[in-house]
Amino acid sequence: MDQLITFAMSQPLLSTAWLVIVLLIIVITIRIQMSPIKQLSTQQMTFLVNRESGVVVDSRSEKDYKAGHIIDAIHLDNEKVTKNDFATLEKHKDNPIIVVCSAGLSAGKVTNQLAKAGFTRVNLLKGGMNAWLSAGLPVTKS
Template sequence: MDQLITFAMSQSLLSTIWLFIVLMIIVMTVRIQMSPIKQLSTQQMTFLINRESGVVVDSRSEKDFKAGHIVDALHLGNDKVSKNEFSSLEKHKDNPIIIVCSAGMSAGKVASQLAKAGFTRVSLLKGGMNAWLSAGLPVTK
C-alpha cells in the first residue's frame, strides 16, 4: 500500500488520468442503468419480439438494410430521424420497439428521439447487427 501511495504522489499526472477514467466508467455505468432505454442482448430481443410483439426498427442506411436485415424489421433512415418523422411507427406506439444499427453505437440517438416523441417502450440491440450476425440469427433481403 505504501508503494501505491508513493507512486501516486510521484506520478500525479498518471494518477489523475487513472482516477478520471475510473470515475467516467462509474458515471457511464450508472447512466446506462438509470436510462429508460434498455440495451438488450440478441436473446432478450428475440423473447421480446416473440412474446410481446416487439417491433424491430433498423436505422442503418438503405443500402445496408437492403443487403440484409432482421426478418420483419422496419427501416427508419437517418433523414426521417433527423426530421422526427415517426409516422410509420405510430401504429406500433404501444408495442416494444427495438432499435438496431450496425454496431450498436448510433442506435442510442434514434432511441432517445423516439422516447422524446412519446414512444414509451424503446430499447436497443447491444452490438447491433454485428451481434445479430455473430449469433448466427437469420436475416432476410
C-alpha cells in the same frame, strides 16, 4: 498501502489520470443502468419480439437494409429521424421498440429521438446487425 501513497505522490499526473478514468467508468455505468433505454442481447430481443410483440426498427442505410435485415423489421432512415417523422411507427407506440444499426453505436441517437417523441418502451440491440449475424440468426432480403 504505503507504496500506493508513495506512488501517487511521486506521479501526480498519472495518478490523477487514473482516478479520472475510474470515475468516468463509474459514471457511465450508472447512466447506462439508470437510462430508460435498455441495451438488449440478441436473445433478449428475440424474447421481446416473440412474447411481447416487439417491433424491430432498422436504422441503417437503405442499401444495407436491402442487403439483409431482420425479418419484419421496419426501415427508418436518418432523414426521417432528423425530421422526427415517426408516422410509420405510431401504431406501435405502446409496443416495445428495438432499434438496430450496424454495430450498435449509431442506434443511440434514434432511440433518444423515439423516447423524446413519446415512445415509452425503446430499446437497442447491443452489437447491432453484427451481433445478430454473428449469432447465426436469420435475415431476409425482401
